[in-house]
Amino acid sequence: MQRILSTELTAYAGEKVTIAGWVHRLRQLKKVAFLIVRDAAGFSQVVIEPGHETPEPAITEGSVVEITATVTANEQAPGGVELTSPEIRVLSSVDVPLPFELHRPALSAGLAAQLDHAALALRHPSRARNLRIAAAATAGFRAALEAQRFVEIQTPKIVESATESGANVFALDYFGRPGYLAQSPQFYKQLMVGVFERVFEVGPVFRAEPSDTARHLAQYTSLDAEMGFIADHRDVMTALTRTLSGMFAEITERTGFVPPAVPAEIPAVHFAEALRIAGAPADEPDLAPAHERALGEWALREHGSEFVYVTGYPMRKRPFYTHPSADPAYSNGFDLLFRGLEIVTGGQRLHRYADYVAALTAAGEPLEAYRGYLDGFRYGMPPHGGWAIGLERLVARLVGAANVREVTAFPRDLHRIAP
Amino acid sequence: MQRILSTELTAYAGEKVTIAGWVHRLRQLKKVAFLIVRDAAGFSQVVIEPGHETPEPAITEGSVVEITATVTANEQAPGGVELTSPEIRVLSSVDVPLPFELHRPALSAGLAAQLDHAALALRHPSRARNLRIAAAATAGFRAALEAQRFVEIQTPKIVESATESGANVFALDYFGRPGYLAQSPQFYKQLMVGVFERVFEVGPVFRAEPSDTARHLAQYTSLDAEMGFIADHRDVMTALTRTLSGMFAEITERTGFVPPAVPAEIPAVHFAEALRIAGAPADEPDLAPAHERALGEWALREHGSEFVYVTGYPMRKRPFYTHPSADPAYSNGFDLLFRGLEIVTGGQRLHRYADYVAALTAAGEPLEAYRGYLDGFRYGMPPHGGWAIGLERLVARLVGAANVREVTAFPRDLHRIAP
Structure with a gap:
């Protein structure tokens, strides 16, 4: 039957x-x-x-x-x-007692025990629901981008040089040569703008984070997009806002979970103004977690929005490929905060070959290590920009999980490489 | 404007x-x-x-x-x-001559030059089209599986032990401990059957292939699925055939490229019969590439099918988690050949804890290295099975590319780690 x-x-x-x-x-x-x-x-x-x-x-x-x-x-x-x-x-047949019961509304086991017995803990309806929400968010991400002419790509996770930040990178033996796990598909998605104009990738990224926090993982799922022929970072923010709206609609459609509304226009504040709102000194180069929380509260209070864009981060704290704003001390880079936590980083990138040569030279970087990347700009690249959403952070914030590990099936961190 | x-x-x-x-x-x-x-x-x-x-x-x-x-x-x-x-x-502005012209119908540059200048070569319409076909195949894979109740998962790419085959694995330094790049999401997708019954994952897998062939990559995109509550491997083959049919329809829908028809019932031959058809000795433990080609020709000639399933591979050549057939020398594992090339491996898996303990013990493997995996079976797992499609192989075969590198944006192999 x-x-x-x-x-x-x-x-x-x-x-x-x-x-x-x-x-x-x-x-x-x-x-x-x-x-x-x-x-x-x-x-x-x-x-x-x-x-x-x-x-x-x-x-x-x-x-x-x-x-x-x-x-x-x-x-x-x-x-x-x-x-x-x-x-x-x-x-x-199961012939041993379960290490914890699954039939109570909440799992009584602590997070460590849940992670040790992930195969069992994930069967609890609350844990399974979080993963269904992550799957729906991912599906919504793709659908919203495909509706905006983005093409899906797959890029290498093993790279030749520890380029983007140098630190916090996993080293491996690549057929007897040194190799590194990619910290993001940044360079590759930019190159693919030269092919498809608009591209996205859903895939793992790797950070050898030496710190043990509730919001960092050694591997997480990055929802990356990159688009060409933009005027500046504001075109990227418009596409991102539309994409988030599609993701949240898909979550409701598939799981019944109702995320907060994504405003048609998410409030945006310049970095200098953000410092003022957060009560931080005017010479701070970045936002600390406490500042992000203060900005989240401000956006909710003043604009009724759970989201807020912070634009114009100082150039000195952004990576070398960042496009400056009219004031060269600030960038066309932005972060998106959701409920007081940074869940997206994005911005406009440099697109002219000469600008890359100048930026890398100023950073003391050898051009040779970037030759495949520089090729894309040498042979013509339009003005472009993009973003990366951290899937686990987004879902954790959505469902109110205090720790990203609660919404990750098999997390990897400083202490955990199994199961 | x-x-x-x-x-x-x-x-x-x-x-x-x-x-x-x-x-x-x-x-x-x-x-x-x-x-x-x-x-x-x-x-x-x-x-x-x-x-x-x-x-x-x-x-x-x-x-x-x-x-x-x-x-x-x-x-x-x-x-x-x-x-x-x-x-x-x-x-x-581009102020250097391009290393090769893009405006001719075919790229005149050889494959090595194309790969060296991937950022440029991928802009050629023929190379870009192959990647669009890959994107469409991937979208069709997801849509076909979601229509069959499969849920998308993301699993770790860094694992504790070089378990599945031992050989051809990339080793890395994981916070001072040894870690390995996952050769497949096999163990994790099986564990997730315990959560969602049916799951799929699209993601990178890593093989430290020491050989330099036209069909191997050090990183490729694996289209994985796993499903519970099956009678045997034939339920898996039915779901796979339906999924391939959805993928091919999506390719035509999105790109206009028309793949061959996927028969409603793909012909299937038992391994012993496959050896006879291929003219191979009856004691061969596996099919060589020449045997696969002979079977592909046979399926086209006898059944008008570009596809053929080979079922019942000998247990001694399949991994330890393979479910045996009624005759214990043969397995409920199968391969799917497309135009004479293996593009999918699948089968029914063991599902009882005691069977895993016996299989690992017989293989001389320490149970402790598999504890997180074994948890899933100890706490109850239904009969299940699944498959893995190699995306690049499938697309190469579809478009008639002689080398998988022609359909991969930035391939990784024995000699190549950049761009």
């Missing part, structure tokens, strides 16, 4: 059906036993009457079962139906 | 418009000059009459220009229109 899902049961009232899933809970009452079976869609309640033949091996929490039974109306059951007169077949 | 694309010109006949793009070709005739401008959508022909004011800097092939001009009907022009009385603004 073709298996159906728990959510389809109501359509089969009075009929015999087959379901399958995990034993979520087994409750032995005086006369009857109730079995709650979890599948990908939800839960089914199965009633085991006294005298029911016990299957072999015994039914235990976590075991995988296939059950053929009659769908019977019961107002008290979840969904208004339950399964009666079951024939139970154990597909996979 | 809002820029329009080359493909939109015909809708603006008689009007003044702005286009932008790369100088694809500059042809100076006796009286007039013709400028062909390439943008993401196609080409525009611009006529420069005698006495036209020369822009500064000079127009050169590869330069990026923005042109405001009148759309004028001309039957001889591509698309039936050309741009006249242009005002030309150079956005980005």
